Amino acid sequence: MRINFKWIVKNLPGWLILLILIFLIAGGFEGVVNGIILGQFPNLVGVSSNKLLLFLIQSTIIFFIVYTALVLKNILLNYARKILRISLKKKMLLSSFSNHQEPEKGLNQISNVAAKIDENYFSLIAEILSTAVAAVISTIYVLQVNILMGIIFVAFSCLSLIPMLFGKKKLGRLGEEWSRSNTKVMHTAGDWLRGFRDIMQYNAQKLFFKRVSTSIDQNETILLKQENLQWLVQYANLLFTILALIGPWAIGFYFVINNLFSVTISALLSLTLSANSVVQNFRILMQCWSEVTGTTNLRKIKSINQRVLDLQENSLSHSNIELENVEVNYNEHQIYQNLSLNIPYGSKILLQGPSGAGKSTFLNLIAGMVKPNKGKVLIDKRKPSLADVTYIAQTPWIFEGTIRDNLSLGENYSDKELMKILEKVGLVAELGENILNKEINPTRENISGGQKQRLIIARALLRNKSIVLLDEITAALDDKNSEKIRELIYQVPGTIIESAHHINDALLDKYGFVKKKIENQKIF
Ligand SMILES: Nc1ncnc2c1ncn2[C@@H]1O[C@H](COP(=O)(O)OP(=O)(O)OP(=O)(O)O)[C@@H](O)[C@H]1O
Structure with missing residues (x-):
């Protein structure tokens, strides 16, 4: 433009x-x-x-x-x-x-x-x-x-x-x-x-x-x-x-x-x-x-990608994820090669592999944030989109505003619903009764890293999406809180794919998780 x-x-x-x-x-x-x-x-x-x-x-x-x-x-x-x-x-x-x-x-x-x-x-x-x-x-x-x-x-x-x-x-x-x-x-x-x-x-x-x-x-x-x-x-x-x-x-x-x-x-x-x-x-x-x-080149602005701006209906309910011969390269660096995988609705997967193996890349492929260089990623036969999944990242972003704003993101939720979810993630006990009106922002340090992470998890739990992607979500939490939070998330009926280094095996067994490893640019 x-x-x-x-x-x-x-x-x-x-x-x-x-x-x-x-x-x-x-x-x-x-x-x-x-x-x-x-x-x-x-x-x-x-x-x-x-x-x-x-x-x-x-x-x-x-x-x-x-x-x-x-x-x-x-x-x-x-x-x-x-x-x-x-x-x-x-x-x-x-x-x-x-x-x-x-x-x-x-x-x-x-x-x-x-x-x-x-x-x-x-x-x-x-x-x-x-x-x-x-x-x-x-x-x-x-x-x-x-x-x-x-x-x-x-x-x-x-x-x-x-x-x-x-x-x-x-x-x-x-x-x-x-x-x-x-x-x-x-x-x-x-x-x-x-x-x-x-x-x-x-x-x-x-x-x-x-x-x-x-x-x-x-x-x-x-x-x-x-x-x-x-x-x-x-x-x-x-x-x-x-x-x-x-x-x-x-x-x-x-x-x-x-x-x-x-x-x-x-x-x-x-x-x-x-x-x-x-x-x-x-x-x-x-x-x-x-x-x-002097402004000629400054006046060239990248065209707006309207597809990203259009509100996307999340019509997926019982979605299957399919990867067909997927290849991902970052410049010369190959992360995945000929990766084919079928993940039926309701699967619970713990993704493991050494640092830099491609765990976040895999979650990003399913969220539509990384496009494969070859092959296809399909969710219910259509291209993946961030609006179809709940993606909780390693470094959560909170917005300038109150805790209520950060949870609802403009949608209609009653205070009762919001308080219930905050109670579940243990924030009411820590931040008090007037928690919904508490002002926060990305750089203010009036809530801790772990509290921020639990707030993001509460935001995700409010919305029942059928695919939940978790990327090292408990890095900022202590063991007790990590387990509590996982128990909450794992009860989500949909598909859960989690990238994490250490998780209690008993917990994984309780929710029927299977472990998958990244090896030789494939997932086994
Ligand atoms: N946008 C990008 N551009 C170039 N290289 C990238 C990009 N994203 C990731 N990489 C590289 O791809 C490799 C895989 O990264 P990825 O974040 O998927 O690994 P990971 O298994 O999640 O690592 P960790 O456990 O350390 O978080 C790394 O070597 C990383 O440097």
Whole structure:
């Protein structure tokens, strides 16, 4: 998806575009209004006082209309920019979420990149439009004063396009480089702030501060490079502006000396004054263009994957899982090869294997988070999806909000139901009666790692899905709590696949678990 002029038009209401255009055209007369009104002066010599008064009133009205249009145009443009900023940030959020982009990249997009697009694209597009309209109006005015000299002035003004044609690509590349280095700043600054405990523990303050400082340095250097290149282009542009004045004068002088096309010095003078507006507008246009070009690559946003955003009905009830000749590679690293497995509804599987063997990868295959490079994974003959399973991961994520918010995730559950489930996982006894309104967030340490994990388990138990995937869920729990939690989860009637290193055999036997091992890129 590209954020371009077409996108802007699509995202703004028609009435707003129409009003902006009207005020843009009316305001566009600013450059020539003085010339038009002053041009009337010779006709005022010796006229009656009534005519003079009429002239004053007319001039006042014209100035009033032009300046009011200018202000209204700016107010409407600001309103349009607000609409565009909101649309852009929403699109960015949907794109980064649906493409499962890394968080730092997504955060960089909605903060830094969005601000840059607003500043160097949306606001400048408005300026480009006003300047272009003003340039057209001034051009028409100049052409009707003296068509030949008018054409010469406009043609010379067009020369100022040349520097931009050379700078365009490089400016676009630098914009993209700047965005990448911004993401790096987010990473290193994230390490610096989130890794506090480990940094302090190993006396690594100097190293980590150097890392974040270096990435800030590099980021600012790229920005400076881009700004310098913009200035260089603008300097070349200014040099062409000199040419855009001197060139037509030279040709004009030649016409004057040789008495050609009835060009006189005074005609040349008045043309220069009017043409100045054309030249200046062209110069501003090029200046804006060079800044806009810096955002070219930033304005390419990965298309939204609508399939991910559509709410998925979980219609599975007694689902069988089938894997047919599945192969999974991460680059050159092969994890599974020719893996075929049938897991009927209600199976209870304990998946074992050394660290890095592919246990999480297997659970992710069934959750649809990892796609096989070859072969198929089918749940009830259809492709797997996260909405079909309950996946409890090693590192649980809790959301900013209350415990009630974290359990219900917007669905309707009564407090009684929620309290019952919290009671089961042992949280009511630990966190008190007013537990549902307790505010938590991912970084606040007002609940422990084990409590977080039990909260996530309670959230899963509230929803009876037919496939439960457990990835080292009790790593943060003590033995007593681990067993209690497992007893609760194991009572779920559906399929359970658990990856864990140590589990009490008696418990496994009680719930009919079979052990499966990962060996030679297969599961036995
Ligand atoms: N997205 C990925 N890109 C590249 N390599 C990956 C990716 N995910 C996992 N791997 C690699 O695949 C291998 C299997 O990883 P996986 O997490 O499935 O192992 P595991 O058996 O769950 O390990 P552990 O018991 O340590 O959690 C590892 O070597 C890991 O580095």
